[in-house]
Amino acid sequence: MMWSWIPSNWSEIWELTKQTAFLGIISPLIGLVISVPLGVVAARWRWINPPTLVVVNVVYAIPSLALFIALIPTFGLTDTTVVIGLTVYSLCVILPNVVGGLRGVPAPVKQAATAMGYGPLRRLITVELPLATPVILAGLRVGVVSSVSLASVGQIIGVSSLGYLFVDGEQRDFPTEIYVGLFLIIILAVACDLILVGVRRALTPWASGRDRAPGIRRRVVPGTPVTPVPALWR
């Protein structure tokens, strides 16, 4: 470990960290925005769900490098390629949670809402989505952590991130650089995760003091990867 390397290269390290954070956060957010309407549809029409799950699981099984390379002909060696790739992975973990979260809203609550005089859209927005929020945010957390990790793979196709420190450190046989990259990615992932925990607490004050809302189960859809192990390299 060569500690003096860190301060002398700090500005570059900081730039790479910001870039990684950008790639790792923007992608799951886009994934969330896409997942919610898709999840609403899949939760409403049950037959859509099994094929969706198959597609999601197959896509999730594609190695990230292969996915990036597949996107290069269309989007080139740009941030867009990496963001699209990471968005797809995020979608794969967030979508099942949107479906599960919506399905987990207790039937009597939905029935009561209808009987109080809520229209379908109003019920969805003011009752069902708020109640599904803890489960959806659990999916978002996994999406963010895995995206922060996977962003470094983009380095291989030339999109800069903390992955640069791995590639460069390996080529120069300079372990300090690799350790710093690894450490910063983990710190970044944990920091994002903690922020999302804070967001969940702020958005769902009603769920505090207990693990989850009554009747809301995290795993509602069988076979859904709700908390897959975040893969650093796949």
Added chain:
Amino acid sequence: MTGFRNRVVTQTGTVNPDYTPATRLVLGDAFAGGAEGRWLITFEGVTKRYPDGTVAVDDLDLEVPDGKTMVLVGPSGCGKTTTLRMINRLVEASEGRILLNGDDIRAQNPAKLRRGIGYVIQQTGLFPHRTIEDNIATVPVLNGWRRAKARARARELLTTVGLDPALAKRYPHQLSGGQQQRVGVARALAADPPVLLMDEPFSAVDPVVRGQLQEQLIALQTELRKTIVLVTHDIEEAIKVGDLVALYHPHGTLAQLATPERLLAAPADDYVAGFVGFDRGIRRLSFFRTDGLSLSAGPVLPETATVAAAVKTGEPWILVVASESDPTPSGWLPSDRLAGLDGAALLKDVAADPFGHTFTVGDDSLRAALDAAVLSPAGLAIGVDADGRVAGLATFDQLRSAVQAAQAAQDALDAQENQDALAAQPGSGPGAAP
């Protein structure tokens, strides 16, 4: 004539006197065809058939009088809940019409219709993500009230249903089951709807809490006079809270529609008798008050009386009371315990047996009086006034006479009403729409 009476006639094979006479007896003048002759909810030949062919409700004619509690009771799958849910269109009728205040409910926007109908369910269906006050404020807010005004209304309702307004900022999961159920009732009442639908509202709580909630509902109803349709599988609950009870056959038809008293007195058939259950004769006595019961002054002596005075009565049991001026009971004294005692001794120095429970003359029912007699070591029911002072004692003979008199009066009234009802047919009986 669109009333249910035709149907009840065909079902039982006799002109069923249950509806008008008995209801009028219990409900008084207000029931002369509903308050101002109105029926708030009317089912006309309503059938619910599901796509798989199951018939949940079969050609139902039913009228729910304005301001009364109608209880739908029957075994699981009898169609009582389906009947309820058709009123706010959670379930759409396959055939027939349902009128609310004379208007076909299908002509109305479902969401708007529902905002005018309170709805309470067994699992409460409270919104877990909203505070108690916001749960209660749901319908007023949907109706466009400002949140502050709706919350003020919510806190007011917490008191109405017997909850501490301090609970307003809590979340539903922080309340007990009974409290949650009260919040459910408050939420249903928030927009002051004329109609309240209650689907097994008290089935999920323990018997003690259930009793409290039933009492609360009766008290609320006395004050608010909503038109309530309540579904239950518990015949005791139906008899306790209902002004009218509609008892279902297992497959979506009515077996009997009657006041609770009539249901106990004259079940339409063996099915109803079986459903109503054992000792209905005794249970019916709940509906007869004790004001007609004759009482004897009986062997009652104050604690300051002497043993000699007690022996002199020649009675096997003497009721000892606190004093002449304050005759609250203190115990039963068997005469054989007095044998060999000093005649000058005072009764308060002789150990007496507990007097068990008393009944309040006028307020309590003949059932309570009979129970008091059965549990009394002397076989005498102690009647007390509102202040707990002994008004007199009732023997089994006196109770029997009172029961017979009450039943005879009831039957005479029923016969008279039945005659009136027959005279009114066919035509605009109470069952006809206004």
